[in-house]
Amino acid sequence: EGEDNFISRMYKGGLDIIPWPMFNDASWFKTLSKVNKKLDKQEAKYDNARAFLQNTKVIMAKLKICDWGSLDENLIQIRVATLKRLLPTVVAYGLEQKDSVIEQLTNHDTGELIDDPKVSLSDILHDFEKSIELLPDSDIKLYDEHESFERLSEDLRIYFEDIVQLRKESSNDREWFANFDKFFKYIIERRVIRVQNWYMQNTVKFPLDNSDVVNGKNEHQCRELCEDKGKCEVELKPKEQKETYEGLVNDTSFTFTKYIQLSKRLNCSKKIPPNEFKHTGKHTHNDNGFHYCNAKCPFCEYYCTLPYGHPQIHDTKHGNMAQTEFTGEDSEFEYAGHKLKVGDRGIFVLCNLFCKDLGRHRHIDYCKNEENCQSGNQGQGQDTQHINVKVQPNPEKPKDFISHKLFWERTGFK
Numbered sequence: 001e002g003e004d005n006f007i008s009r010m011y012k013g014g015l016d017i018i019p020w021p022m023f024n025d026a027s028w029f030k031t032l033s034k035v036n037k038k039l040d041k042q043e044a045k046y047d048n049a050r051a052f053l054q055n056t057k058v059i060m061a062k063l064k065i066c067d068w069g070s071l072d073e074n075l076i077q078i079r080v081a082t083l084k085r086l087l088p089t090v091v092a093y094g095l096e097q098k099d100s101v102i103e104q105l106t107n108h109d110t111g112e113l114i115d116d117p118k119v120s121l122s123d124i125l126h127d128f129e130k131s132i133e134l135l136p137d138s139d140i141k142l143y144d145e146h147e148s149f150e151r152l153s154e155d156l157r158i159y160f161e162d163i164v165q166l167r168k169e170s171s172n173d174r175e176w177f178a179n180f181d182k183f184f185k186y187i188i189e190r191r192v193i194r195v196q197n198w199y200m201q202n203t204v205k206f207p208l209d210n211s212d213v214v215n216g217k218n219e220h221q222c223r224e225l226c227e228d229k230g231k232c233e234v235e236l237k238p239k240e241q242k243e244t245y246e247g248l249v250n251d252t253s254f255t256f257t258k259y260i261q262l263s264k265r266l267n268c269s270k271k272i273p274p275n276e277f278k279h280t281g282k283h284t285h286n287d288n289g290f291h292y293c294n295a296k297c298p299f300c301e302y303y304c305t306l307p308y309g310h311p312q313i314h315d316t317k318h319g320n321m322a323q324t325e326f327t328g329e330d331s332e333f334e335y336a337g338h339k340l341k342v343g344d345r346g347i348f349v350l351c352n353l354f355c356k357d358l359g360r361h362r363h364i365d366y367c368k369n370e371e372n373c374q375s376g377n378q379g380q381g382q383d384t385q386h387i388n389v390k391v392q393p394n395p396e397k398p399k400d401f402i403s404h405k406l407f408w409e410r411t412g413f414k
Contacts, residue, residue, distance in 0.1 A: 230291030230308030256348035318351035
């Protein structure tokens with residue numbers, strides 16, 4: 001192909017192929033010097049090593065899995081995932097990381113830190129004459145999901161009293177609260193501005209037609225989840241996958257089919273008006289749309305497939321009894337050709353087929369009226385018989401033998 005070969009056309013003269021000597025040869029190190037000189041002559045394509053390293057890792061990963069899709073799209077997805085992961089900490093602390101290593105807010109393209117300017121208290125309170133420097137934004141915690149807002153605001157009030165004035169020492173309560181209000185609002189607004197600045201700098205390279213970029217000046221799609229009662233979507237045909245069950249009895253191992261019912265909440269279908277952050281009314285995927293009942297079978301955790309608010313008994317196709325354990329009067333027993341013992345999980349058994357081949361039988365359930373049983377009163381009807389011995393699992397909890405009919409009545413499902 002000569003000069004018209006694939007590599008030349010692809011890289012347009014920007015690729016040099018250099019024969020590399022053996023590692024234990026002195027010329028290996030001399031070649032490094034030659035490469036360094038060539039690199040020095042080239043125009044830099046990355047602002048910093050961080051961006052270069054990330055791009056290189058993504059390219060290598062895409063080559064490994066033969067992914068010839070857009071590199072830019074992958075980088076955008078990575079950036080979005082990173083921002084979403086960091087956002088709670090950024091909002092709470094004004095930092096990207098607060099744990100063992102402190103990471104300041106950073107422009108991930110240039111490596112430059114997001115500005116956290118020094119502010120004097122006199123810049124906020126104009127009648128305050130002392131030149132006291134406020135704590136930087138990154139030194140103040142403004143949110144913690146495990147603490148109340150009252151507790152966090154109390155910390156700010158104590159800080160305000162330390163640097164300005166104790167409330168009990170103020171001769172004018174109205175003036176004290178006015179200054180505290182200015183101080184409090186400034187602290188909050190400063191965090192909001194820094195978070196917005198951090199977000200904007202790290203998304204400025206996103207193309208405007210990307211789904212993760214929203215132009216608030218135009219009408220745009222709400223991204224919240226539907227908050228109507230019930231489940232928006234339930235897959236009526238469960239997904240199948242093969243799994244292996246390792247029993248508690250030695251050498252008990254077998255493959256079974258696990259049926260997985262998929263369900264989800266759908267995104268809100270409403271539009272947000274221009275220059276607004278939210279729409280009127282609640283989030284819904286469809287006004288007056290159909291929603292499935294949100295009751296779940298206590299054994300297989302399948303959702304009821306009837307409409308939300310239905311009057312009749314719950315109904316579903318049922319799946320594997322993932323929330324059950326085998327128990328019995330004997331510690332070891334056989335079920336469906338498998339040697340089991342008390343404590344084995346029922347995950348390989350389907351709810352609606354569990355009792356099919358057992359003939360006349362009874363179930364074991366936790367006692368629903370412990371006081372009645374402890375007093376020796378057996379007048380609980382023909383469907384219930386108290387067990388006077390300790391039975392696994394949770395032997396400290398009293399249990400009853402119950403009829404098949406009562407067993408299913410208690411689930412609320414067919």
